Amino acid sequence: MSNGADSAHILVVDDDVQLGRLVAKSLRADxxxxxxxxxxxxxxxxxxxxPVELIVLDLMLPGRNGLELCxxxxxxxxxxxxxxxxxxxxxxxxxxxxxxxxxYLTKPFxxxxxxxxxxxxxxxxxxxxxxxxxxxxxxxxxxxxxxxNTLRRELVDxxxxxxxxxxxxxxxxxxxxxxxxxxxxxxxxxxxARNREPHAFDRAIDVQISRLRRKLRSxxxxxxVIKTVRGAGYMMTAExxxx
Amino acid sequence: xxxxxxxLQARTMVALVLAVGIAHVASLWVHQFALDRELAQxxxxxxxxRLVVAKRAVARAAEPDRERIAHDLSxxxxxxxxxxAPLAVPGGARESESRALxxxxxxxxxxxxxxxxxxxxxxxxxxxxxxxxxxxxTWMNVGVFTAALNPPSHSGALLSSTxxxxxxxxxxxxxxxxxxxxxxxxxxxxxxxxxxxxxxxxPETGPRELRELSRSFNDMQERIKKLVETRTxxxxxxxxxxxxxxxRLRLRLExxxxxxxxxxxxxxxxEMDRMIDQTLAFIRGDASGEPFRLFxxxxxxxxxxxxxxxxxGEASLAASSRAVAWGRPLQxxxxxxxxxxxxxxxxxxxxxxxxxxxxxIVVLVDxxxxxxxxxxxxxxxxxFFRVDSSRNLATGGFGLxxxxxxxxxxxxxGSIRLINRPEGGLRVRVxxxxxxxT
Numbered sequence: 001m002s003n004g005a006d007s008a009h010i011l012v013v014d015d016d017v018q019l020g021r022l023v024a025k026s027l028r029a030d031x032x033x034x035x036x037x038x039x040x041x042x043x044x045x046x047x048x049x050x051p052v053e054l055i056v057l058d059l060m061l062p063g064r065n066g067l068e069l070c071x072x073x074x075x076x077x078x079x080x081x082x083x084x085x086x087x088x089x090x091x092x093x094x095x096x097x098x099x100x101x102x103x104y105l106t107k108p109f110x111x112x113x114x115x116x117x118x119x120x121x122x123x124x125x126x127x128x129x130x131x132x133x134x135x136x137x138x139x140x141x142x143x144x145x146x147x148x149n150t151l152r153r154e155l156v157d158x159x160x161x162x163x164x165x166x167x168x169x170x171x172x173x174x175x176x177x178x179x180x181x182x183x184x185x186x187x188x189x190x191x192x193a194r195n196r197e198p199h200a201f202d203r204a205i206d207v208q209i210s211r212l213r214r215k216l217r218s219x220x221x222x223x224x225v226i227k228t229v230r231g232a233g234y235m236m237t238a239e240x241x242x243x
Numbered sequence: 244x245x246x247x248x249x250x251l252q253a254r255t256m257v258a259l260v261l262a263v264g265i266a267h268v269a270s271l272w273v274h275q276f277a278l279d280r281e282l283a284q285x286x287x288x289x290x291x292x293r294l295v296v297a298k299r300a301v302a303r304a305a306e307p308d309r310e311r312i313a314h315d316l317s318x319x320x321x322x323x324x325x326x327x328a329p330l331a332v333p334g335g336a337r338e339s340e341s342r343a344l345x346x347x348x349x350x351x352x353x354x355x356x357x358x359x360x361x362x363x364x365x366x367x368x369x370x371x372x373x374x375x376x377x378x379x380x381t382w383m384n385v386g387v388f389t390a391a392l393n394p395p396s397h398s399g400a401l402l403s404s405t406x407x408x409x410x411x412x413x414x415x416x417x418x419x420x421x422x423x424x425x426x427x428x429x430x431x432x433x434x435x436x437x438x439x440x441x442x443x444x445x446p447e448t449g450p451r452e453l454r455e456l457s458r459s460f461n462d463m464q465e466r467i468k469k470l471v472e473t474r475t476x477x478x479x480x481x482x483x484x485x486x487x488x489x490x491r492l493r494l495r496l497e498x499x500x501x502x503x504x505x506x507x508x509x510x511x512x513x514e515m516d517r518m519i520d521q522t523l524a525f526i527r528g529d530a531s532g533e534p535f536r537l538f539x540x541x542x543x544x545x546x547x548x549x550x551x552x553x554x555x556g557e558a559s560l561a562a563s564s565r566a567v568a569w570g571r572p573l574q575x576x577x578x579x580x581x582x583x584x585x586x587x588x589x590x591x592x593x594x595x596x597x598x599x600x601x602x603x604i605v606v607l608v609d610x611x612x613x614x615x616x617x618x619x620x621x622x623x624x625x626x627f628f629r630v631d632s633s634r635n636l637a638t639g640g641f642g643l644x645x646x647x648x649x650x651x652x653x654x655x656x657g658s659i660r661l662i663n664r665p666e667g668g669l670r671v672r673v674x675x676x677x678x679x680x681t
Binding site: 016018019022023025026086107108109110111112157159160161162163164165166168169211214215217 | 483486487489490491492493494495497498512516536537538539542543545546549550553565567572576
């Protein structure tokens with residue numbers, strides 16, 4: 001799994017030097033170019049000297065450095081940010097997302113999850129991301145009366161009832177919503193919406209699809225929101241609208 | 244002590260009413276007594292003066308005019324006549340009274356006794372007859388209507404002062420209420436503090452002693468709050484800080500590849516992480532500001548069961564229809580995840596079912612384990628309690644899962660019950676509030 005010569009440059013900002021090195025190591029193993037910063041000053045220094053496609057930012061418990069850095073970053077540039085948080089920090093996490101982070105990972109995470117998140121965020125950001133004005137990313141995707149809040153990873157049905165999704169289902173739905181009315185192959189879906197729990201069995205993508213259909217309450221593979229295209233894969237049939 | 248007399252307020256009021264009442268009655272009595280004496284004295288003076296005037300006037304007049312003058316001077320309680328002989332007969336039925344009257348008027352007007360004075364009973368029980376000898380040895384006979392001498396003591400004083408006293412008592416009662424109200428406020432605040440209130444300080448008002456009490460209470464409350472906050476923060480910080488080294492360990496393990504030892508270590512790390520999450524959830528009370536909302540309970544349970552099944556557990560869900568509930572979805576998810584993971588850990592399988600009807604939703608989590616001895620069924624909800632410590636340690640777990648689940652469900656006004664199924668295995672029965680709009 002190499003990203004080749006045009007691989008993205010990722011900046012890891014973490015006050016824990018060892019964790020920063022470990023993260024950098026696994027990202028390099030996957031073909032990314034990685035720089036490490038231990039604090040805000042080093043982060044700005046790196047940003048001044050070389051273009052960065054994505055920032056992995058540890059929120060850190062003592063002080064609110066991570067959140068402040070996130071806010072400062074968003075004030076000046078649209079570089080995608082993946083936050084590292086601890087599970088208990090739901091309030092911090094939501095705040096971080098609202099301050100402009102693109103996604104988050106809860107500690108402890110494995111390298112597979114980390115890379116899957118980074119890939120997804122880079123894919124969503126697209127090549128034109130750097131040209132976008134600050135704050136133009138993230139938010140709510142609407143389809144068929146449903147609303148998916150990508151900041152809070154929250155799905156709400158047309159009646160306003162919150163519908164819980166597993167991580168796998170969320171990733172799958174997001175992949176569909178980013179490519180509406182396009183036939184997506186099993187391989188593509190599996191690669192982009194990979195189950196992030198390293199201890200979990202990789203369920204066949206069909207199982208995930210049928211679970212997602214059940215949650216969306218449109219189980220019919222012929223006429224539902226997610227349509228089966230025989231021999232090719234699946235397709236999201238609904239119109240999507242970003243807010 | 245009857246219940247209404249149990250409060251400080253009631254007792255103070257009763258003491259006040261009794262004291263004011265007794266003082267009122269006593270002073271009224273003293274007042275009336277003095278007034279009566281005063282009036283009697285005034286009556287005697289008037290009587291003596293009239294008698295002196297009449298005696299002089301009649302004595303100076305010529306004999307043919309005397310009877311007319313005596314008659315003219317009559318009136319009120321006195322009926323006077325002139326005659327040649329005294330009509331009064333000393334002694335008789337009212338001797339002591341007539342002697343007393345004689346003594347009083349003679350003291351006031353010694354002139355009356357000059358020449359001779361006789362008092363005796365009159366023609367009817369209400370009168371006395373008084374005979375005075377004039378200088379020319381004739382007599383003035385006076386009928387004294389004694390009942391009219393002393394005007395009856397009227398009860399106007401009592402009537403007019405009683406409303407005043409009642410008013411005083413009423414005002415005092417209001418004051419007592421004001422004075423004792425801070426005590427009730429304080430009691431309420433203490434109760435709230437115990438029930439985990441927000442620690443709002445009680446106002447330091449009222450009399451000095453109560454102000455001091457309120458201040459001490461506020462100090463104590465503040466100290467307790469700080470202590471709890473510090474300990475919670477310290478525990479959370481420790482739990483939280485463990486997450487970074489666990490992440491490092493996990494990344495290092497991944498570098499080493501997927502041997503059997505590495506897999507076991509990864510499982511240990513996962514277990515540690517779960518224990519930290521449970522501790523964090525327990526000490527933070529879990530809710531951490533999550534708002535109430537409508538959510539699809541069936542979808543939530545599907546997620547819980549899917550995640551458990553993806554981890555290799557034998558978990559399944561049976562839902563007859565979509566159940567919409569009102570509450571904090573994340574808190575519920577954690578609660579049900581705990582119930583399902585307990586079922587898998589101790590009962591080898593987790594069969595979840597949802598039934599919604601009317602106001603309530605019933606969720607059952609059944610397992611195929613040994614169940615729980617009836618005597619321990621209430622104890623298992625206690626934090627850190629273990630049915631069988633050796634087994635529990637071997638399989639990991641912290642004894643917090645059920646406590647967290649129960650707290651979450653009770654906070655939502657639901658109920659949770661453990662039942663040993665007759666056919667074997669444990670059943671957890673959870674009842675929740677359904678969509679309030681239906």
